[in-house]
Amino acid sequence: MHKVEKLVISPLPKTSFGCSVTLPGYANNDPSNLNDEDFKSLYEAVLTYLVVVIPGQEELAPKSQYILTKRFDPSIPEPKPDSGYAGYGHGKEFRHQQSVLRKDGTSVKSQPQVQILGQGVFEANEPGNENGEAISLTHPSHTSFHHTPLTEDQIKNEHRTRFYRWHIDSALYDLSPPLITTLLGIKVPPSTQTQKIIYEDGSGDELELTQGATCFVSGANAYKNLSLEDKEFAANTIVEYAPHPYIFISPAGATSDGLTMVSESKEFSFDKLPEWEESKVKKLPMLWTNPVTKEQHLQLHGCCLYKLHTKQADGSIKTLELEDARKKAHQLMRPSISPKEVLAHSWKQGDLVLFFNRGVWHSVTGEFKGVAADGKDERRLMHQCNIASGQDPVYVSA
């Protein structure tokens, strides 16, 4: 490949956001080696294009991925020695027995902020597994999270899947949402295998995807899609998340579009949750202002939210409680997961995807169990890194 002297940014064709990046020759194919000027270009590309793909990164070391990820956010505190999960965006709670995130991965031993995600058993020293022992990964299928999942026949014979959970990477309790997430595809299924999402809401919407595609929606586009009235609502609303939200929601099931939870009062009562304190409960604006483009992004986590507090014209606060808060979130968000709004990243081996976690929503898709040509499970291995920020996102009114 022709070597370039500076970072080259190429917008993705046919989408309203996303770009691919070619690294300059001096970086030796390692984006953590970028000089300050090229890193600034990369930073601005991630916050402007929201999703950035750097191909050919299958050899990227976990340490480089960590250094690269951390470099985006100077407010990240230095990790405490021996803290194990030092700095990972979900902290220790990621593996809590009752958390809905529990089965989603394991950590790289030498770099615990980097998580290993995927499906299947990977022997010691297979690419992406430097942990010195076999690891077993389980792809987060919607079947374990949605209220009413697809049937086995729909998955295996009709090749259907769902948006697993639209989300922002964040613990949404105590820790601040990471600025960016990096996701590296080390072993991915062939891109010829596709699955389909049928939106089960009477809209007739359908989306054909490469198996295991990661889907993104631009929070800036989502804001622009709102009516004037809803823009006003969003600008004046604070989203309160539940304490330990991923544990709180674990007895409940998600809606079939992965946007929010079905309200059946199944959530844990607060006294059944692990110890928590009011001061660590997250209350975040519904709009987060992009520090580079100054655009407003509609950023809320419809599954983890607890209440919406909206400032009225007379200065009083109107609160929507859990069920109504979910309904409102769904009304605001559903138009922006329509097929034309979704960037479905079709993974190629070696793709490093960097996304502005405070400017997009994303979702896992894909069913991997018993769907390979021989009836076995499809395999995949990825490295993911995001680090809790030192500061919460802010809304700056225009």
Ligand SMILES: [Fe+2]
């Ligand atoms: Fe995620």
